[in-house]
């Protein structure tokens with residue numbers, strides 16, 4: 001007797017990574033209010049998971065659980081729901097599609113780690129797979145840019161240079177893998193508020209450029225060079241809004257990190273160390289200092305949003 005066919009998949013599971021900005025250079029606001037950026041994104045091994053399952057036609061449903069879930073909007077402003085609706089509207093071919101999305105969060109909300117963007121990217125890919133909509137990666141990234149400036153990078157992953165408002169991404173020439181320790185803040189920071197404070201602190205910033213020393217360090221793959229080259233123009237703004245972050249950064253450096261930087265608009269602080277052993281040591285020591293809500297290890301670069309299983 002022929003063996004029975006495997007059951008049809010009932011859903012799609014996509015995993016998408018957090019990012020840190022190894023460099024974040026910011027210019028003066030454009031007429032549309034966005035700031036021109038020259039940034040180097042780096043995807044790290046801290047992930048949100050999104051499951052997509054069929055729902056009734058025109059039904060778009062969402063549930064969420066995990067880290068910081070009480071701060072995740074469950075209405076139409078959620079980036080995963082927005083992604084599903086955008087894809088259905090633009091590439092659904094007039095079909096009455098529907099989806100039930102389940103988000104499992106590990107990336108802290110409003111942490112400067114692009115957790116919402118990861119969910120948006122994951123939902124785009126999960127729905128495209130579920131609904132059998134075959135799109136080229138650049139088309140998916142183009143759709144992602146409509147959701148948020150960081151979403152195209154969440155799809156791409158790796159280490160990449162971001163320009164425009166951050167949505168134009170191109171893989172960076174980078175060697176090696178890096179060990180990070182991440183220190184989460186007590187409360188999130190609002191990205192628009194940090195950009196506004198940047199404007200107050202920098203009335204006429206230079207046009208942003210990716211720092212040559214950082215690109216050289218990435219080409220060489222040396223953590224010490226990379227540690228010395230980490231830079232974030234939003235860091236002074238984040239520090240004036242959250243002065244206690246200075247203590248976190250200093251504690252990590254005193255305890256042996258080879259580099260320290262606030263990730264994006266903060267408040268997560270990212271520490272670079274030489275190897276896995278140093279990452280274990282630093283994460284234990286930093287936890288014992290009691291300066292952060294939670295301390296985690298992560299490696300990078302990792303791939304962008306991917307279907308799992």
Ligand SMILES: C[C@@](CO)(OP(=O)(O)O)[C@H](O)COP(=O)(O)OP(=O)(O)OC[C@H]1O[C@@H](n2ccc(N)nc2=O)[C@H](O)[C@@H]1O
Nearest residue numbers: 033034035112113114148149150165191192195264265266
């Ligand atoms: C600061 C960065 C650095 O990678 O990351 P996070 O700290 O949020 O993770 C990003 O620029 C955040 O990107 P993202 O969170 O996707 O922002 P968007 O949804 O596009 O925009 C939210 C708001 O941030 C401000 N914004 C964002 C991007 C940009 N280049 N200039 C801006 O001024 C605007 O006030 C905008 O209304």
Ligand SMILES: Nc1ncnc2c1ncn2[C@@H]1O[C@H](COP(=O)(O)OP(=O)(O)O)[C@@H](O)[C@H]1O
Nearest residue numbers: 077078079109110111112113114115116117119
């Ligand atoms: N799926 C989502 N997960 C987290 N936040 C989301 C999501 N969808 C929309 N948001 C909104 O996006 C804001 C920024 O969240 P997030 O992407 O986690 O931080 P950041 O922009 O600092 O990287 C949150 O405060 C929340 O209001």
